[in-house]
Amino acid sequence: MRIRVNPDKCQGHSRCIGLAPDLFDVDDYGLSSVKVDVVPEHLEQAARLAVDNCPEYAIEIVEE
Numbered sequence: 001m002r003i004r005v006n007p008d009k010c011q012g013h014s015r016c017i018g019l020a021p022d023l024f025d026v027d028d029y030g031l032s033s034v035k036v037d038v039v040p041e042h043l044e045q046a047a048r049l050a051v052d053n054c055p056e057y058a059i060e061i062v063e064e
């Protein structure tokens with residue numbers, strides 16, 4: 001599985017980082033980015049949780 005954050009949608013709530021700190025980084029402006037190339041299998045559930053809980057629908061599953 002691969003995921004990405006759409007920078008045009010992300011508003012920097014950091015909810016994703018709270019739910020999945022191993023998958024996301026935050027920049028100086030509070031915006032999120034994905035810090036892994038491929039989501040490790042044991043973090044796929046956390047990735048889906050982040051996708052489902054992003055209020056801006058900014059996190060996308062790119063490839064299963």
Ligand code: SF4
Binds near residue numbers: 012015016031
């Ligand atoms: S929860 Fe969504 S809007 Fe908030 S920082 Fe993460 S990707 Fe951006």
